[in-house]
Amino acid sequence: MTAVSPGSLYQTPKKFGLSIRTWRQIKEALFGYALLAPAIILLLVFEFYPLFFGMYISMCEWKLTCVKFIGLANYAKAFSDPAMWHSLLITATYSVISVPVQLGLGLVLAYLLFQKVRGLAIFRMMFFMPYITTTVASAAVWAYLFNPTSGLINEAMSVIGLPGLKWLGETKGIFAMLAGTVGLPLPAWAAGPSLALISLIIYTTWVFVGYDIVIFLGGLGNIPGELYDAAKVDGAEGWQLFRYITLPLLSPTTFFLLIITVIGTFKAFNHIYIMTMGGPGDATTTSSIYIFNQLVVYGRYSYSAALSFVVFIVILALTIIQNKVAGSRVVYD
Amino acid sequence: MSESTLSQTRKNERHPFNWGRFFIYVVLVIGALVSVIPFVYMVLSSFKSYGSVIANNFWPWWPFGTEPLQFSNYPEAITDIGFDKTWNMPLFFRYLANSLIVSGCIVLGTVTTSTLAAYAFAYIKVPGKSLMFLLILATLMIPNDLTLVPKLVMMYNFKWYNNYQALIIPFTVSVFGIFLLRQYFMQIPKDLFDAAKIDGAGHLRYLWSIVMPLSKPALITIALLNFIWSWDSFKWPLLVTRDSSMRVLAVGLQQFLVGEGGTKIHLMMAFASMVVVPVLIFYFFTQKYFTEGIAKTGIKG
Numbered sequence: 001m002t003a004v005s006p007g008s009l010y011q012t013p014k015k016f017g018l019s020i021r022t023w024r025q026i027k028e029a030l031f032g033y034a035l036l037a038p039a040i041i042l043l044l045v046f047e048f049y050p051l052f053f054g055m056y057i058s059m060c061e062w063k064l065t066c067v068k069f070i071g072l073a074n075y076a077k078a079f080s081d082p083a084m085w086h087s088l089l090i091t092a093t094y095s096v097i098s099v100p101v102q103l104g105l106g107l108v109l110a111y112l113l114f115q116k117v118r119g120l121a122i123f124r125m126m127f128f129m130p131y132i133t134t135t136v137a138s139a140a141v142w143a144y145l146f147n148p149t150s151g152l153i154n155e156a157m158s159v160i161g162l163p164g165l166k167w168l169g170e171t172k173g174i175f176a177m178l179a180g181t182v183g184l185p186l187p188a189w190a191a192g193p194s195l196a197l198i199s200l201i202i203y204t205t206w207v208f209v210g211y212d213i214v215i216f217l218g219g220l221g222n223i224p225g226e227l228y229d230a231a232k233v234d235g236a237e238g239w240q241l242f243r244y245i246t247l248p249l250l251s252p253t254t255f256f257l258l259i260i261t262v263i264g265t266f267k268a269f270n271h272i273y274i275m276t277m278g279g280p281g282d283a284t285t286t287s288s289i290y291i292f293n294q295l296v297v298y299g300r301y302s303y304s305a306a307l308s309f310v311v312f313i314v315i316l317a318l319t320i321i322q323n324k325v326a327g328s329r330v331v332y333d
Numbered sequence: 334m335s336e337s338t339l340s341q342t343r344k345n346e347r348h349p350f351n352w353g354r355f356f357i358y359v360v361l362v363i364g365a366l367v368s369v370i371p372f373v374y375m376v377l378s379s380f381k382s383y384g385s386v387i388a389n390n391f392w393p394w395w396p397f398g399t400e401p402l403q404f405s406n407y408p409e410a411i412t413d414i415g416f417d418k419t420w421n422m423p424l425f426f427r428y429l430a431n432s433l434i435v436s437g438c439i440v441l442g443t444v445t446t447s448t449l450a451a452y453a454f455a456y457i458k459v460p461g462k463s464l465m466f467l468l469i470l471a472t473l474m475i476p477n478d479l480t481l482v483p484k485l486v487m488m489y490n491f492k493w494y495n496n497y498q499a500l501i502i503p504f505t506v507s508v509f510g511i512f513l514l515r516q517y518f519m520q521i522p523k524d525l526f527d528a529a530k531i532d533g534a535g536h537l538r539y540l541w542s543i544v545m546p547l548s549k550p551a552l553i554t555i556a557l558l559n560f561i562w563s564w565d566s567f568k569w570p571l572l573v574t575r576d577s578s579m580r581v582l583a584v585g586l587q588q589f590l591v592g593e594g595g596t597k598i599h600l601m602m603a604f605a606s607m608v609v610v611p612v613l614i615f616y617f618f619t620q621k622y623f624t625e626g627i628a629k630t631g632i633k634g
Contacts, residue, residue, distance in 0.1 A: 057482055126365040
């Protein structure tokens with residue numbers, strides 16, 4: 001034992017291993033953990049834990065609890081389930097058509113709005129209204145707009161002399177219908193997506209174009225105006241400006257929207273459930289509807305858990321491919 | 334602003350009528366009309382008799398028709414939806430109360446948990462902070478649908494099924510909220526923090542009286558977006574509630590639709606109007622925060 005010098009009182013009391021400063025740091029850290037705790041715990045319980053719990057359920061014969069462990073049997077069943085593949089095909093079709101339509105229309109309208117038009121705020125507000133609206137309500141209204149006997153859309157078509165269509169109730173492919181008007185029979189594989197699915201896509205486009213416009217307007221605003229001036233000096237105009245300045249410089253925004261929209265189309269559920277419930281037949285049974293029905297109508301907990309993972313893996317694979325293909329064409333400054 | 338009007342007038346001097354700009358306005362007006370017509374149709378139909386809706390009589394009232402405005406559609410829709418015996422009121426008001434309770438609690442919870450976590454991320458030295466941030470980031474990769482079944486089973490196990498807890502608690506955390514606020518908090522000059530510390534203010538005091546008032550726009554954006562999303566949610570409430578008294582407005586409307594509302598279109602339109610119009614009015618007054626918030630963060634519900 002060495003004698004304690006008066007000065008050492010103010011220095012680190014090594015005996016306890018911790019200095020006053022460290023104590024303060026520990027107190028601070030504990031306080032930090034306390035602030036983080038609610039968010040972290042909620043995320044652990046409702047995001048991470050369900051991921052593993054879901055895997056467990058999918059490998060069980062589930063009746064309120066795990067009755068029997070069955071390993072990957074549900075996954076084998078899913079991969080050989082034609083209805084599962086059909087639902088994925090419907091989802092993919094829905095996605096492949098609605099994504100370019102939505103983004104294209106959104107870009108065109110945003111670009112027009114960006115041309116210093118008067119009433120920009122009012123236009124933007126009107127375009128954004130469908131996005132803000134409660135989906136169930138707007139889908140219910142649209143389902144009636146599509147009504148074959150008294151809906152507004154068929155009424156409008158009859159005014160301009162076009163025949164009424166069955167819209168949400170039509171299982172025939174649109175190419176087959178178009179060819180049919182000139183008396184041309186098409187083979188089944190070339191019939192194209194059903195009109196029912198196209199009707200759903202029309203509704204989705206109506207909802208999300210406003211969102212795309214707002215994001216695109218943000219992206220357009222970030223392009224420095226000098227670039228346009230410089231290009232104009234070089235003699236570029238109109239379409240050339242759009243093609244060689246706007247499009248490349250907007251590509252990060254477009255890419256972001258592309259990813260978001262593809263994911264959105266894969267989880268689309270509410271409006272499909274309201275407007276068609278997956279019908280007629282299985283014409284609009286997307287994977288989200290199929291999984292929901294397996295769960296709610298048939299009570300197949302473990303099978304629908306397994307289906308969710310299968311669909312997730314497919315989406316993940318698609319997103320990675322998309323990243324590889326589209327990502328290489330994005331211009332970052 | 335003045336510059337743009339200047340260039341416009343210059344252009345107008347050269348060309349008395351600019352076809353390009355005319356075309357732009359035509360396209361924009363058509364687009365805007367398509368966006369708005371379904372709403373107009375919904376509200377107009379909600380004031381028509383069943384016959385006029387079915388016959389597509391666009392304006393059955395004075396001066397083109399003889400029908401009076403059918404205000405009675407609204408009370409009729411409310412009585413047709415049904416009656417809630419536990420609270421002794423029409424079910425519609427129960428749905429409305431449920432939606433308000435659920436959305437209100439979610440907004441309050443999300444703002445609280447996000448603010449606290451964002452503050453810790455921005456200001457407090459915590460070991461393992463970056464790891465936790467990564468963990469939060471990782472949850473963005475987990476789609477909601479992937480964990481639908483296990484979450485439903487959890488609700489049974491927690492005895493939360495058909496209760497407010499199931500509708501509220503899983504949604505009282507928002508990764509985007511944490512991100513947005515953390516970004517905002519980090520922009521606040523560090524000097525303010527040091528000054529407050531010298532004045533003897535602790536963390537909570539500093540958060541409450543300096544950081545939060547300065548971050549008002551971000552807080553409002555988070556609150557509004559979460560309110561709209563929870564008001565819109567349908568799949569989860571449909572799954573975890575059984576009794577009609579526990580339904581939210583969206584589920585109530587869907588149940589009405591598959592029942593009587595599918596045939597009584599005029600009443601369905603009145604019901605839909607009662608769900609949508611309050612949200613739209615709310616939006617008109619706060620739209621700056623919506624569009625700015627979405628443009629800044631790219632959040633999507």
